Amino acid sequence: MRITPDVIREEFIGLDVEVVKSSHAGYVGIKGRIIDETRNTFLVLSGGRRKRIPKANCTFHFHFPDGTVVEIEGQLLVGRPEDRIKKRIKRRW
Numbered sequence: 001m002r003i004t005p006d007v008i009r010e011e012f013i014g015l016d017v018e019v020v021k022s023s024h025a026g027y028v029g030i031k032g033r034i035i036d037e038t039r040n041t042f043l044v045l046s047g048g049r050r051k052r053i054p055k056a057n058c059t060f061h062f063h064f065p066d067g068t069v070v071e072i073e074g075q076l077l078v079g080r081p082e083d084r085i086k087k088r089i090k091r092r093w
Helices: 005-009
Strands: 016-022 031-037 041-046 049-054 058-063 069-073
Touching (some): 005 069
Antiparallel strands (some): 016 031, 016 058, 031 041, 041 049, 058 069
């Protein structure tokens, strides 16, 4: 997979995710598969349990099917999934 700023426009439901940084220490280290997404949260199936993780306060590692791992700040992902594809992307790197 080619990594570009457009990666934040991808569909995240069904991907494996890991929380690598968070302002709340309880979220760090949560791994699992994203089963639902709302404006401000991801619902992750982790160890047979559903955990709701806020996007704005976390940094995520997304594992794409081709083996690519991408780190994305959750603040870039805040918003309804269907509106994210319309969002203008500001380059931060």
